[in-house]
Amino acid sequence: MTAVAVEGLLKKYGDHEAVRGVDFAVEEGEIFALLGPNGAGKTTTMEILEGFRHRDGGDVRVLGRDPGDKADGRRLRGQIGLVLQDIAVEPYLSVRETIARNAGYYPAPRDIDEVINLVGLEEKRDAKVKDLSGGQKRRLDLALGVIGDPKLLFLDEPTTGFDPGARRGAWEVVRSLRDAGTTILLTTHYMDEAQALADSVAVIAAGRIVAAGTPDTIGGRDSALARIRFALPAGAAIDDVPIQVSDAEDGLVTAEAEEPTAALHRLTSWALDRGTPLERLTVEQPTLEDVYLGLTSSYAQQDASSPSTERGSTPSSAARARRGRRPGRSRR
Numbered sequence: 630m631t632a633v634a635v636e637g638l639l640k641k642y643g644d645h646e647a648v649r650g651v652d653f654a655v656e657e658g659e660i661f662a663l664l665g666p667n668g669a670g671k672t673t674t675m676e677i678l679e680g681f682r683h684r685d686g687g688d689v690r691v692l693g694r695d696p697g698d699k700a701d702g703r704r705l706r707g708q709i710g711l712v713l714q715d716i717a718v719e720p721y722l723s724v725r726e727t728i729a730r731n732a733g734y735y736p737a738p739r740d741i742d743e744v745i746n747l748v749g750l751e752e753k754r755d756a757k758v759k760d761l762s763g764g765q766k767r768r769l770d771l772a773l774g775v776i777g778d779p780k781l782l783f784l785d786e787p788t789t790g791f792d793p794g795a796r797r798g799a800w801e802v803v804r805s806l807r808d809a810g811t812t813i814l815l816t817t818h819y820m821d822e823a824q825a826l827a828d829s830v831a832v833i834a835a836g837r838i839v840a841a842g843t844p845d846t847i848g849g850r851d852s853a854l855a856r857i858r859f860a861l862p863a864g865a866a867i868d869d870v871p872i873q874v875s876d877a878e879d880g881l882v883t884a885e886a887e888e889p890t891a892a893l894h895r896l897t898s899w900a901l902d903r904g905t906p907l908e909r910l911t912v913e914q915p916t917l918e919d920v921y922l923g924l925t926s927s928y929a930q931q932d933a934s935s936p937s938t939e940r941g942s943t944p945s946s947a948a949r950a951r952r953g954r955r956p957g958r959s960r961r
């Protein structure tokens with residue numbers, strides 16, 4: 630089943646077309662990552678799906694409902710969870726009190742202590758929110774996003790500011806939520822995060838989807854040439870190398886191979902026959918980051934702020950609207 634279906638989505642801020650005919654689908658039970666450079670239209674798209682921003686065109690279905698419709702939007706609010714960039718929480722409440730208070734907003738919340746354990750805040754259960762570190766506060770954000778037992782969870786850059794250990798911990802939490810049946814739609818600027826977590830990714834640039842697929846296949850990544858690098862053995866000339874060389878600089882040779890197994894076999898046999906080891910030998914497929922940068926490099930600087938602003942709806946007023954609609958939440 631499809632949890633989120635977006636077709637031909639359009640959004641303008643004055644004359645500026647921030648989202649220009651975006652299509653994508655998020656299947657139930659998957660982790661879907663929306664990737665894109667600054668200003669690409671990710672937040673705008675997410676806010677439309679969350680019901681915090683109206684669209685100018687296209688069709689959007691979230692859990693079968695239209696978030697732009699008042700009645701549908703109200704019903705959706707109990708079924709979705711949001712983890713935004715910053716939350717407006719009462720600093721003098723404890724972690725447990727904060728989560729308990731938010732649990733009261735939902736018809737069938739999860740168990741409070743189970744959620745505290747899930748996000749790894751057991752040690753801080755009774756600590757005041759004001760005394761939490763940045764990473765611990767983000768864990769609390771996550772706890773508040775899942776306390777309502779949402780069917781669909783929106784995660785906006787979920788691990789920004791986390792230390793490497795905490796990021797791994799957060800990934801485990803996100804995976805365990807997915808494994809328990811929650812559909813997750815996230816944005817991130819970390820390609821290793823998308824690679825580690827996402828079942829599907831879409832890359833948006835200048836308001837359009839420029840590629841979509843799995844992290845391993847997007848942008849033809851799986852069929853891209855493998856890059857073999859090695860130091861030219863002492864006494865050997867480039868012309869002696871038994872595979873096609875594409876570059877040689879400072880004694881480091883680069884070759885690109887369609888069939889890396891066969892190419893490596895020829896190369897290592899040659900080196901062994903000569904009795905000279907291949908120093909600094911590496912074989913790489915392009916990473917998700919390589920593919921992402923290739924797809925988005927021409928758009929990278931198009932985020933120069935739009936000259937026009939949607940009447941009565943600046944980013945900060947949208948944040949205020951969110952805060953007003955869902956107690957205790959705001960965005961950066």
Ligand SMILES: Nc1ncnc2c1ncn2[C@@H]1O[C@H](COP(=O)(O)OP(=O)(O)OP(=O)(O)O)[C@@H](O)[C@H]1O
Pocket residue numbers: 642645647665666667668669670671672673674931932933934935937938939942943944
């Ligand atoms: N309320 C607004 N009024 C006018 N322009 C806006 C408004 N909100 C966003 N924009 C513009 O729309 C475009 C898309 O912005 P959006 O916030 O959706 O991008 P993003 O992909 O989330 O970027 P980032 O990665 O920097 O968060 C940008 O050019 C931005 O300047």
